Amino acid sequence: MTRIKLNVLGISYSQTQSGAYALVLSEENGSRRIPIIIGGFEAQAIAIQLEDLTPPRPLTHDLFLNFAKSFGIEILEVNIYRLEEGVFYANLLCYDGDKELTIDARTSDAIALALRFKCPIFTTDNIIEKAGIVLDPDEDDANKIAPPTPAPSHDPKNAETNSYSKLTLPELEALLKETIRNEDYEKAAQVKAEISRRY
Secondary structure (H helix, E strand, O other): OOEEEEEEEEEEEOOOOOOOEEEEEEEOOOOEEEEEEEOHHHHHHHHHHHOOOOOOOOOHHHHHHHHHHHOOOEEEEEEEEEEEOOEEEEEEEEEOOOOEEEEEEEHHHHHHHHHHHOOOEEEEHHHHHHHOEEOOOOOOHHHHOOOOOOOOOOOHHHHHHHHHHHOOHHHHHHHHHHHHHOOOHHHHHHHHHHHHHHO
16 A cells, blocks of 8 residues: 655635634645544644644643653654545554554644644545545635634634734734743634744
């Protein structure tokens, strides 16, 4: 079975499940995408790493990274090896300096750890065939996928997100520091996205 390397393309609010997010992975040398529905906590853990935010205290995945590094354990790669009834199954290939060991993990946790350990993510051609979608090349991925995208217009959060455009860069930088200090990472990611949009 051919292995295919994947990259994390981004996160967007799920259009099908309220309160959920879609994590989108893309094949490295192709146009297919794999959307995986994940919960808010997992989306936050991934978005924090994608946006290069540093929380004041380590979150669960950061703690795992610190713990593993302290004992000389590395994650060599993440493998999404099975898709059954819409559920993706993943494992971590770990190395302690002496032997390799494979550990089962939820796919969302595995991706959050892959980003922190800077290790590759793989799947099989069979899973890409089953779950992969091809986006229209004329469509702008950036408009579809961003960690995280604003909520729909009827959501009160959307008005707050739009208000960021009225702030100056120094005000946005100060707000970013405040949201991180308060551990409001969803809001921090939105502020960071507005800062990035201006550069």
